[in-house]
Amino acid sequence: AGDRVAGETEAGMYAALDLPHVPPELREDRGEIEAAAAGDLPDLLLCDDLRGDLHTHTDWSDGRATLGEMVAAAAARGADYHAVTDHATGPGMVGGVGLTDDDLRDQIAAIEDLDAPIPVLTGVEANVDADGDLSVGDGVLAELDVVVASPHSGLGQDRETATERLVRAVEHPETDVLGHPTGRLINDRPGLAPDVERVAAAAAAADTALEVNASPARLDLDGDAVRVAVEAGATVAVDTDAHHPTSLENSRYGVHTARRGWATAADALNTRSLADLRAFLS
Numbered sequence: 481a482g483d484r485v486a487g488e489t490e491a492g493m494y495a496a497l498d499l500p501h502v503p504p505e506l507r508e509d510r511g512e513i514e515a516a517a518a519g520d521l522p523d524l525l526l527c528d529d530l531r532g533d534l535h536t537h538t539d540w541s542d543g544r545a546t547l548g549e550m551v552a553a554a555a556a557r558g559a560d561y562h563a564v565t566d567h568a569t570g571p572g573m574v575g576g577v578g579l580t581d582d583d584l585r586d587q588i589a590a591i592e593d594l595d596a597p598i599p600v601l602t603g604v605e606a607n608v609d610a611d612g613d614l615s616v617g618d619g620v621l622a623e624l625d626v627v628v629a630s631p632h633s634g635l636g637q638d639r640e641t642a643t644e645r646l647v648r649a650v651e652h653p654e655t656d657v658l659g660h661p662t663g664r665l666i667n668d669r670p671g672l673a674p675d676v677e678r679v680a681a682a683a684a685a686a687d688t689a690l691e692v693n694a695s696p697a698r699l700d701l702d703g704d705a706v707r708v709a710v711e712a713g714a715t716v717a718v719d720t721d722a723h724h725p726t727s728l729e730n731s732r733y734g735v736h737t738a739r740r741g742w743a744t745a746a747d748a749l750n751t752r753s754l755a756d757l758r759a760f761l762s
Contacts, residue, residue, distance in 0.1 A: 500516050500519070500521060502516050502521065503521075503524055503739065505524070505739040505740040506521070506524075506739075506742065510707075522742050522744050523745070524739040524742070524744060525735055525739055525743050525745050525747070525751070526745070527731065527732050527735045529735075529745040529748065530718060530735070530751060531559065531560040531561065531751060531752065531753070532554070532559045532560055532561035532562055532563065532598075532754075532757075533554060533559065533720050533722065533728065533731065533750065534563045534601075534628065534689075534717050534719050535565050535657065535659055535691065535717070535720065535721050536550055536564060536719075536720065536723075537550075537565065537567065537721070537722065538550050538564060540587055541566035541567040541578060542567060542577040543566065543722075543723040543724065545725055547591065548594060548596075549725055550562070550564070550725060551564075551594065551597070551598065552597065553725030553728055554598065554728060555596075555597040555598045557728055557729075560598060560599075560754060561598055561599045561600070561601060561757070562596075562598055562599075562600055562601070563600070563602075563625065564591060564600060564601070564602065564603055565603035565604055565605045565626060566578075566584075566605065567579065567604075568580075568584065568604050568605065568615050569615060579604070581616060581617045584616070584620050584623075584624070585620065585623070587602070588602045588624070599754055601626050602623075602624045602625045602626070603624050603625055603627065603628065604620075604624055604626075604627060605630055605659055606621070606627060606629050607631075607633070608629050608630060608631045608632075608649045609633075609634070610634040610645065611645065612645040612646065612647070612652075613648075613652075614627075614629055614655070618654060621654035622654060624654075625761060626656050626761060627654050627655055627656045627657070628656065628658075628659040629649045629650075629652065629655045629657070629658055630658070630660055630663070630691075631646070631649075631660075631662075631663045631671075631672060632663060635662075635663045635664075635669060635670075635671050639673055642672040642673065642674040643674040643678050643679060645672075646658065646661060646672070646679045646682075647678060647682040650679065650682050650683040650686050650688040650690075651682055651686050655686075655688050656688065656689065656760075657689045657690075657691050657717045657719070658679075658683060658688060658689070658690050658691060659691045659693065660691060660695075660698050660700040660721070661674070661676075661679065661690060661700060661701055662674070662700050662701070662705075663700070664698065665697050665698065666696075666697055666699065668697075671700070676701070676705045676709065677708050677712055680712035680713075680714040681712050681714075683715075684713040684714040684715070687760065688715075689715040689716060689749045689760075690709050690714050690715070690716050690717070691717050691718075691719055692706055692716050692717065692719070692738045692741075693719060693721050693734065694718060694719060694730045694732070694734025694735075694737070695720065695730060696730060696733055698721065699733060699734070699737050701716070701737075702737065702740075702741075703737050703738075703740025704740075705741070706737065706738050706740065707740075708741075710741055710743050710747050715748070715749050715760070716741075716747055716748050717748065717750055718731060718734040718738055718748055718750060719734065720734065
């Protein structure tokens with residue numbers, strides 16, 4: 481055997497190879513060594529880059545905390561803003577937990593009356609039906625700050641049908657974020673298997689963000705899909721889909737998933753200032 485030149489430490493190994501450090505999330509033999517050698521590794525997204533969450537729930541729908549409790553928890557974590565996106569009625573909502581259009585208007589008023597420590601964006605998680613339509617009236621959607629459109633049912637569609645469905649959803653003029661785009665639940669259901677490149681291209685053209693759902697049960701988009709989205713020029717949104725204040729801590733899982741897809745802070749919608757965020761949402 482030859483002389484040992486490195487191996488006691490990671491830093492020593494990279495020094496022996498004359499390579500810059502490759503972040504662990506990128507070590508999947510997808511061009512990271514070549515990028516490192518060329519000095520082209522991206523400055524990956526960090527947890528501290530996130531300024532707010534664009535997909536959360538309260539006890540107005542199926543959350544387990546009040547509006548005030550969720551906002552206070554976000555503020556305590558250092559968020560600059562917080563979006564409330566309770567479920568709307570529609571396919572896939574079991575037990576009647578979704579809000580009607582009138583309920584959403586009532587919640588808008590409740591948010592406006594809230595003595596919140598940080599700005600609170602009004603929103604909804606609208607259901608994407610089998611054809612790509614949304615489960616909320618356009619008039620109400622236009623009154624909200626953030627519209628997250630998510631598939632919750634019909635998740636066994638073939639690739640072409642699923643792709644057309646999601647393309648139609650991201651092209652809806654009121655959709656801001658496509659939530660958990662495949663609808664997968666890890667170790668439970670595979671979800672949709674769309675042509676991510678086509679969906680991402682449509683999202684980029686429509687200025688609709690694609691979610692990296694940080695729930696440990698979802699991680700949707702996954703790392704491979706995030707990279708496809710980023711390379712297509714799409715914006716991603718790293719959201720917790722939190723139903724309880726403690727779930728806001730899950731944002732780190734979304735960040736690590738986005739990093740596996742080579743995402744930078746510039747690629748993520750919720751790294752932006754409130755003013756820049758509102759400009760994207762308008």
